[in-house]
Amino acid sequence: MQKKALITGITGQDGSYLAEFLLEKGYEVHGIKRRASSFNTERVDHIYEDPHTDNRNFILHYGDLSDSSNLIRIIKDIEPDEIYNLGAQSHVAVSFESPEYTADVDAMGTIRLLEAISLLGLEKKTKFYQASTSELFGDVRETPQTETTPFYPRSPYAVAKMYAYWICVNYREAYGIYACNGILFNHESPRRGETFVTRKITRAIANIALGLEDCLYLGNMNALRDWGHAKDYVRMQWLMLQQDTPDDFVIATGVQYSVRQFVEFAAAELGITIEWQGSEEQEVGIIKAIEGNKTLSLKVGQRIVAVDPKYYRPTEVETLLGNPAKAKEELSWVPEITLQEMVEEMVQVDYDEAKKTAILKDHGYDINISKE
């Protein structure tokens, strides 16, 4: 029997990679997309199947995690074997500006799905994956963090995800639902949203190299993160639902770098060496050396990075470092893509995109580059 999966957040970074992965495994993949005033399926357009064809394996449904009746209807119609709850207001900084909405979608959205499974009597059929996060560790109590490290969330996003974590554990214990938390550390890719720090960096460095932007403005460059590749991490999401018993796992690389180092790595991909001057709010990144021919008109001594305190968060998560030993031991999972490979891929994709923009600009088109 062909398995059916339902993915919330299918239009996001992870949703798109997971959909590809499950299609390759032969699944019928259903996804929930939000109604928007313009097309919002860019990340899955390459696997989109015309609704007029028969025997489709990729099917999108309009819906929203804030709408119980919609979720119940979709789950009733599909009766999925697996639900991957990846949908969320996933930006930590934005959660300070929209705390109630974040709680509604990230916390309540999770219980709405679990209740739907329960109300429809699918406890024994439908397995549930919850996109939990290293943000739960927040103000870290021990390093590296494991499945037993105490939580100390530091944002409305993390607090909402903490509710989701525990309600998932509770429904597993109370109703025997096969429900798992993947406590995933930061994972990135060329499909990462443009306002998360890694993509913001690779995109800006590519634009700066081609003269499309002058300066990359960042917040806390001392923040340390354990960055992996989204492709490696969605494989793990599936693996967690293929076991005999449900459990929770930390997924990480076990290596951490600072935001400042990530800038250096990205710049180095285009032959730029950066020297740092000043400190805290006055810190700037100056070009120390340039190699190769990937930059247009940059000059040694030019300032291309600066701190803008508006990107500081009311409460910051300074350091995160995961220990994925349990995933390695019990699920034989190890990340396959290194940080250097990932940075190379991200910079290359953004550089190619910047080249197209530069050509249009050269031909007189009025180009506006979205920034945040």
Ligand code: NDP
């Ligand atoms: P993205 O922000 O790229 O994608 C989020 C998805 O959720 C998008 O498809 C978005 O739709 C959808 N969504 C947002 N609000 C709603 C809503 N009200 N109802 C239905 N869908 C909604 O996130 P990622 O792919 O990076 O992350 C996937 C999940 O994993 C998230 O839950 C995130 O919190 C969690 N996570 C991510 C980590 C990471 O490093 N990437 C690490 C740990 C956890 P739209 O496209 O319309 O905006």
Ligand code: GDR
């Ligand atoms: P994070 O990712 O908050 O860890 O959440 P993000 O890339 O937004 O920030 C990482 C660190 O970089 C610092 N930072 C900046 N961040 C952004 N976005 N923009 C800046 O200009 C900037 N300057 C410095 C931040 O302060 C932070 O310390 C991500 C999301 O995917 C969550 O959904 C997920 O749960 C966690 O990762 C694990």
